[in-house]
Amino acid sequence: MSDMTSPSAADHPEGAERLSEERREAMRGEPPFVEAPTTDSRLVRSLKEAGITAGLVALLTLFFFLFRTDIAVGGLALSLDPVTWIVAIAIAFVGRFLLSFFVFAGERPSVGGWKKVAAATARWPIGKALGAILLLVALTLPFLLSTFLPSQNRYLLDLAILILTYVMLGWGLNIVVGLAGLLDLGYVAFYAVGAYSFALLATNFDLGFWVCLPMAGLFAALWGIVLGFPVLRLRGDYLAIVTLAFGEIIRVVLLNWYDFTGGPNGVLGIPKPTLFGLEFSRGEGSFSDFFGISYSPVQRFVFLYYIILALALLTNFVTMRMRKLPVGRAWEALREDEIACRSLGINTVNVKLTAFATGAMFGGFAGSFFATRQGFISPESFTFIESAIILAIVVLGGLGSQLGVVIASVVMIGGIELLRNLTGLQAIFGAGFDPTQYRMLIFGLAMVLIMVWKPRGLVSTRSPSAVYKEKKTIGADLVAQGEGH
Amino acid sequence: MLKQTRNWSADPVLSVEHLTMRFGGLVAVDDLSFNVGRGDITALIGPNGAGKTTVFNCVTGFYKPTEGRIALRREGAVEDEKIAELTRSGRQYSDGETSPVFLLERMTDFRITEVAGVARTFQNIRLFGGMTVLENLLVAQHNKLMRASGYSVAGLLGLPGYRRAAAAAKETAVEWLRRVDLLDRADDPAADLPYGAQRRLEIARALCTNPVLLCLDEPAAGLNPRESAELNTLLKYIRDEHGVSVLLIEHDMGVVMEISDHIVVLDYGKKISDGTAAEVRSDPKVIAAYLGVDDEEVEEVERDLDVKTGPKAAEGGAL
Numbered sequence: 001m002s003d004m005t006s007p008s009a010a011d012h013p014e015g016a017e018r019l020s021e022e023r024r025e026a027m028r029g030e031p032p033f034v035e036a037p038t039t040d041s042r043l044v045r046s047l048k049e050a051g052i053t054a055g056l057v058a059l060l061t062l063f064f065f066l067f068r069t070d071i072a073v074g075g076l077a078l079s080l081d082p083v084t085w086i087v088a089i090a091i092a093f094v095g096r097f098l099l100s101f102f103v104f105a106g107e108r109p110s111v112g113g114w115k116k117v118a119a120a121t122a123r124w125p126i127g128k129a130l131g132a133i134l135l136l137v138a139l140t141l142p143f144l145l146s147t148f149l150p151s152q153n154r155y156l157l158d159l160a161i162l163i164l165t166y167v168m169l170g171w172g173l174n175i176v177v178g179l180a181g182l183l184d185l186g187y188v189a190f191y192a193v194g195a196y197s198f199a200l201l202a203t204n205f206d207l208g209f210w211v212c213l214p215m216a217g218l219f220a221a222l223w224g225i226v227l228g229f230p231v232l233r234l235r236g237d238y239l240a241i242v243t244l245a246f247g248e249i250i251r252v253v254l255l256n257w258y259d260f261t262g263g264p265n266g267v268l269g270i271p272k273p274t275l276f277g278l279e280f281s282r283g284e285g286s287f288s289d290f291f292g293i294s295y296s297p298v299q300r301f302v303f304l305y306y307i308i309l310a311l312a313l314l315t316n317f318v319t320m321r322m323r324k325l326p327v328g329r330a331w332e333a334l335r336e337d338e339i340a341c342r343s344l345g346i347n348t349v350n351v352k353l354t355a356f357a358t359g360a361m362f363g364g365f366a367g368s369f370f371a372t373r374q375g376f377i378s379p380e381s382f383t384f385i386e387s388a389i390i391l392a393i394v395v396l397g398g399l400g401s402q403l404g405v406v407i408a409s410v411v412m413i414g415g416i417e418l419l420r421n422l423t424g425l426q427a428i429f430g431a432g433f434d435p436t437q438y439r440m441l442i443f444g445l446a447m448v449l450i451m452v453w454k455p456r457g458l459v460s461t462r463s464p465s466a467v468y469k470e471k472k473t474i475g476a477d478l479v480a481q482g483e484g485h
Numbered sequence: 486m487l488k489q490t491r492n493w494s495a496d497p498v499l500s501v502e503h504l505t506m507r508f509g510g511l512v513a514v515d516d517l518s519f520n521v522g523r524g525d526i527t528a529l530i531g532p533n534g535a536g537k538t539t540v541f542n543c544v545t546g547f548y549k550p551t552e553g554r555i556a557l558r559r560e561g562a563v564e565d566e567k568i569a570e571l572t573r574s575g576r577q578y579s580d581g582e583t584s585p586v587f588l589l590e591r592m593t594d595f596r597i598t599e600v601a602g603v604a605r606t607f608q609n610i611r612l613f614g615g616m617t618v619l620e621n622l623l624v625a626q627h628n629k630l631m632r633a634s635g636y637s638v639a640g641l642l643g644l645p646g647y648r649r650a651a652a653a654a655k656e657t658a659v660e661w662l663r664r665v666d667l668l669d670r671a672d673d674p675a676a677d678l679p680y681g682a683q684r685r686l687e688i689a690r691a692l693c694t695n696p697v698l699l700c701l702d703e704p705a706a707g708l709n710p711r712e713s714a715e716l717n718t719l720l721k722y723i724r725d726e727h728g729v730s731v732l733l734i735e736h737d738m739g740v741v742m743e744i745s746d747h748i749v750v751l752d753y754g755k756k757i758s759d760g761t762a763a764e765v766r767s768d769p770k771v772i773a774a775y776l777g778v779d780d781e782e783v784e785e786v787e788r789d790l791d792v793k794t795g796p797k798a799a800e801g802g803a804l
Binding site: 318325326327329333336339341464465467468471474480 | 545594607615617624625627628630641643671677
């Protein structure tokens with residue numbers, strides 16, 4: 001195969017795998033690395049390290065804590081604040097000393113404790129338990145909110161709907177990026193196709209949400225296949241660029257096709273979903289009238305919440321099911337090695353197209369839900385930043401991990417919202433601190449830190465789709481990432 | 486005796502005829518013709534850069550040959566006239582008859598494995614490293630399972646037909662794992678296996694596609710002598726018990742000479758020798774290609790080459 005001309009990005013991960021394999025092979029049966037004998041005692045070494053840390057902090061915070069320039073009458077005033085500075089240095093010194101003395105250089109290596117914890121939890125599937133708890137919370141959330149936080153009920157419910165929309169989008173994109181390993185930077189296009197399909201069908205033909213939902217999904221799947229064809233032969237960065245362009249094309253067409261889509265004015269008056277024909281409004285024939293309960297605007301939010309929850313769970317169910325089917329296994333095999341797939345008689349064209357179509361279909365479902373929730377859509381809702389956020393959710397959660405996507409959605413969407421009204425930070429940064437101005441900065445920093453800490457996402461292990469005797473999770477270092485990463 | 490040993494002329498499963506492959510100005514394979522006998526282990530040998538892997542890639546559809554015909558007789562002997570007719574018809578293969586013929590040079594790579602039944606392994610092992618050993622073998626049964634799952638519809642609904650097929654596929658996979666001695670590692674990721682085990686797994690994976698012809702690209706590379714011996718046993722088992730014809734590229738002469746029924750020697754894209762292990766071993770041109778010759782002998786060998794290629798070609802045609 002070395003003289004095959006067809007370029008293959010899969011060569012690289014293979015080389016890396018081979019290296020790590022050789023390393024593992026060479027280390028098999030060897031005792032762990034033996035530390036060189038230390039000259040300093042533990043206390044001295046810890047003190048030294050703490051001193052270095054404190055010195056660094058002192059330097060770094062010199063112009064932030066010690067000297068401060070403030071706007072004063074007639075110009076700037078330089079003020080000295082040694083107390084804050086010294087406190088910061090002291091915290092760094094003590095913290096580092098404690099860490100060094102008890103954790104890093106402790107007599108019992110701290111890793112041992114982690115191993116024990118890992119071994120204890122290995123038999124008890126933490127992912128499954130966490131998933132079950134999250135599901136239970138999700139199912140009862142409207143009741144929990146109305147019981148415990150009635151004052152912010154509507155706002156939090158709206159936030160939960162938003163998070164669930166992103167969970168669903170993340171799960172949809174996870175099929176394409178996480179399972180099939182095809183980097184898609186234009187996923188928002190399918191979201192837009194779904195939203196506009198529903199909006200235009202509903203406003204032009206007077207169709208309801210439940211009739212339009214499958215149609216919107218099918219339209220989006222069709223567009224997924226349309227996108228799939230040109231990118232079939234592309235690999236790596238080129239794939240990412242073409243999908244990015246596709247997302248922009250859809251948005252620009254929606255913006256400029258004035259007669260059909262309404263251009264920048266968008267589509268107005270999209271109908272709200274009904275429960276078997278019962279509307280969530282005041283008066284005759286409404287939900288509250290039918291059940292004889294008093295009308296409350298929250299009822300509609302609860303209903304919307306359960307719709308998106310059901311749609312998201314459907315996405316999850318289908319994805320989990322497909323992973324265990326030959327098509328899902330072929331997606332993952334495609335991510336691992338496309339050439340090997342072809343040598344086994346797998347039509348990689350079909351495999352890629354099904355991945356794009358399935359992912360796009362769920363994007364379409366989410367899009368039509370978005371349209372019905374908002375009641376109004378315009379191309380502005382489908383910019384590149386949406387694609388980037390959805391992709392960030394998938395990458396942060398861990399490629400191919402369903403639970404990771406949920407956690408990442410809560411962290412990302414909930415985190416951005418949380419930072420909006422985090423007035424507690426004023427205690428640290430002073431009274432003039434406005435959290436809304438810094439939320440994207442803080443958020444970006446948090447993402448960088450998470451990716452440094454966990455480069456392959458929060459849940460990076462892969463669980464096998466078929467088991468002979470014992471289910472073992474597969475470490476991220478062995479799993480290939482596919483094209484365009 | 487002659488008929489039995491010369492199985493490749495009497496009942497070839499694969500015949501490569503006038504195969505030429507050019508990469509720009511470079512002629513990697515030059516007018517190569519050889520047969521692979523049904524139920525034989527055929528070795529394709531030659532010095533580095535002789536064009537062996539190129540032949541492999543042509544046979545398995547990863548390259549489109551510049552010229553030539555590659556005909557696979559899946560079930561039994563077929564008259565030349567029928568193949569010529571199929572060639573003229575422009576179709577890729579004649580199926581539905583008693584003895585189907587596939588013209589591999591016209592088919593795409595995955596169709597060759599799916600329809601014609603040719604499986605291959607790679608020189609640098611290509612496993613699905615992040616998937617378990619068992620999953621690797623299940624992926625290989627993709628087409629069968631795809632039909633059983635009603636193209637995912639029956640599978641999504643969990644219909645009993647699919648569940649039976651899935652259980653059967655797992656059974657097949659477990660059977661092969663037992664055969665290649667990897668059953669105790671079925672749930673480990675493939676990338677975690679040692680090198681020799683990865684080689685065996687790749688062969689088992691290729692066999693899960695249920696081929697009639699198995700193409701192995703240097704299966705013994707990087708194996709220790711004990712593993713090589715195990716490989717020999719495995720290949721003989723595949724040939725004898727499953728009736729799979731094997732075409733292999735190999736540099737390890739110990740393996741080649743011991744298990745091959747038929748050896749084809751390539752040098753600079755041309756066939757320089759073709760016959761049983763004993764015949765090839767004593768062929769002066771093979772010795773010259775592998776070990777080189779003294780300057781004085783070069784002319785002699787060249788003369789010898791000219792003399793021998795004429796009658797040899799005629800002999801091949803007659804048989």
